[in-house]
Amino acid sequence: MESFIETGLSADILKAIDELGFVTPTPVQARSIPEILNNGQDIISLAQTGTGKTGAFGLPIIQLADVQTSITQVLILCPTRELCLQISKDLNSFAKYKERIRIVSVYGGTEIRSQIKALKGPAHIVVGTPGRVIDLINRGALKIGDIKWLVLDEADEMLNMGFKDDLETILAETPEDRQTLLFSATMPPFISKIASNYMKNPMEIKIGRTNQGADTVEHNYYLVKASDRYLALKRIVDIIPDIYGIVFCRTRQETKEVADKLIADGYNADSLHGDLSQAQRDMVMQRFRMKHLQILVATDVAARGIDVNELTHVINYNLPDDPEVYIHRSGRTGRAGKSGVSLAIVHSREMGKIRQIEKVSNKKFERKMVPTAEEICQTKLLHFIDGIEKQELASDSAVSQFIPAIVEKLSQFSMEELISKFVAAEFAEVNQYYQNAVDLNIYEAEKGKKSKGGGAFDRLFINIGKIDQVRAGDLIALINDFMREGSGKINIGHIDLMRNFSFIEVDSQYSQEVIDAMNGKKVNGYKLIVEMSSPKPEGSRPRYKEHGGFAKKSNDRRSSDRGERRTSERGERRASDKGGRRGRDNNRDGRRKRK
Secondary structure (H helix, E strand, O other), X not given: OOOHHHHOOOHHHHHHHHHOOOOOOOHHHHHHHHHHHHOOOOEEXXXXXXXXXXXXXXHHHHHHOOOOOOOOOEEXXXXXXXXXXXXXXXXXXXXXXXXXXXXEEEOOOOOOHHHHHHHHOOOOXXXXXXXXHHHHHHOOOOOOXXXXXXXXXXXXXXXXXXXXXXXXXXXXXXXXXOEEEEEEOOOOXXXXXXXXXXXXXXXXXXXXXXXXXXXXXXXEXXXXXXXXXXXXXXXXXXXXXXXXXXXXXXXXXXHHHXXXXXXXXXXXXXXXXXXOOHHHHHHHHHHHHOOOOOEEEEOOXXXXXXXXXXXXXXXXXXXXXXXXXXXXHHOOOOOOOOOEXXXXXXXXXXXXXXXXXXXXXXXXXXXXXXXXXXHHHHHHHHHHHHHHHHOOOOOOOOOHHHHHHHHHHHOOOOHHHHHHHHHHHHOHHHHXXXXXXXXXXXXXXXXXXXXXXXXXXXXXXEOOOHHHOOOHHHHHHHHHHHOOOOOXXXXXXXXXXXXXXXXXXXXXXXXXXXXXXXXXXXXXXXXXXEEEOOOOOOXXXXXXXXXXXXXXXXXXXXXXXXXXXXXXXXXXXXXXXXXXXXXXXXXXXXHHHHO
C-alpha cells in the first residue's frame, strides 16, 4: 500500500495526516486500518515499538466515532501517564479537521476532580491508565457500558507492570458487542488468555517475526569488568559527541547514581525514575524532548511512554533478565526510517545473556572495543574543529571590532604554532584527564570467567543451607573430605548460602568429579543432593581461591545473593520438604540436649 488514500480514510483525516507529513502507511497501519474500518472484527496486532501502532488504531477510530452523541464510544488503555498523554496528543492531531470530536485523557499522579469535570462534557474517546480508569468507574464519572471500541495498547507492558487484575475488572464492565483491538510487542500467556476469554474470533496481524528486533538498529556490546561500567560509559559517550540517547539501568538507585555522576562530570544528562514527582518528571521529559538534554538515564518502567523518533543510541548499562525487555529498549532507536544503535556494557558472566538475546531477537551483536584515550581526544578535537568550520560570522559581528588587535598580537606566530596553542588551550583538561587512562577492555575468551587454573567456573547446587548451620568454610571442608586423594588443584569461586540450600562455583575441570564425590554422601545422617545449576547472575566476584589440592578461603569481597531466589525455586522446593524439616528437627534436638 503506497498511500493513505488506499486505506479508506476520509478526506478530513487525510488532510490532517498530510499536514503531519505522513505519506505512506507503515505495515501495521496498512494491515489494521482497512480491517477496523470495514470488518469490525476483533484484532490482535503484534508489532514492535515505533511501528506506528497509534495511527493504526487511532485513525480509523476517529473516523468511525459518532459526534452526534455525547456518550463515550472508545476506551483506550495504556500502561503509563506519559504514553497516555502521547496517544491523546496524536489523536488530537489526527482529528484536527473532524469537528466536535472530544478526546479526554485520564491518568494517575494528578488531581482527579479536573478529570471528572472533563468527563461530564462529551468524551467520545477516553485514553487512560488502568488504575485511574477503575477509580473513575467506581466514582460513577466514567461510564463504559456503551463503548463500541476497546483498545489495549502495549498490553504486554500493562501485564508486566502488574495491571492484570485491573484489566480483567475493566474488561468485565464493557459490553459484549464491542470491537476489541489489542496491540502488543509480544504474546505472553496472559495476552492469550485475554484473547480466549474476552475477544471474539480475533484476527491476528503480525508485523515481522514476533519478538524480532528492528532492522534499522545496530546491536553492539562492550566487554569490561563490572567495576569499570561507569568508566566505560563515559568513554562511549565521549566518542559519540552528538549522542542523543537513553541509558537504561536496573533500579531507581542505580539510575540516580549514574545520572548524578554524569552531571558531576559535566555531561548534559538527567534521570527519570519513580521517586520523582509528576512535575519533576514532566520537566525532565520536556527538556529531553526539546533536546536540552543529550542523555536520559532511566529505568524501564519510567521510560514507558517516551516517544522520541530521533534517538541515536540506546545504552544498556545493565542488561535486563528478559530478552523481550531488551527488544523493547532497542526499539526506541532506529525509528521513523532512521538508523540507530543499541549497545550493552557487559562483563564476561553476561555473555550468556547476549547469546540468548541474539537467539530471541534474531539479531547478531558485534563486539566493540572501549575507546582508548587517543581515540577519544582525536574525536573530540575533530568534532570541535568541525563546529568552528561550520560557524558563520556576520560582518557586523560583535567580535569583528577586536579582530585587528588580535591579529596584530598573534602575528609573531606561524599558522602551525597558532593551531597548536589553540588546541592545547581548548583540550588541556581532556588531555590531562585521559593522560594515564588504562585499557578497560577484557581480552580473555568470552565463555565465562576463567579460574586461575584456566578453566571456567561451573555452579553447583547443594541441598544444605543456613538452616543447617552451614557456613562457607563448611562447604569447602565437605569438598576436601569427599574428594579422592590425588585430585588436582580445585579453584572454588563464589559461594551463596541460602536458607535451605546453597550454591558453590567450582573449576569446571573438576565440577563433575565434585558432584560424583559428594552426591549421595551423608552428613550427620542426611543424604546430600549435589547437581549443576544455572550461571550466577551479574555482579558476582570470586571469593575463594585454590590452595594445593583443596579449597581455601580468600579475603575477596563477597557480592550479594540478590536475584538468586528467582533462579532457585526448584532447589528451594526440594530442600524445604523432608530434607528441610530434618534440619529444624535436628536443631530442636540439639537444644533439648543442651538443656
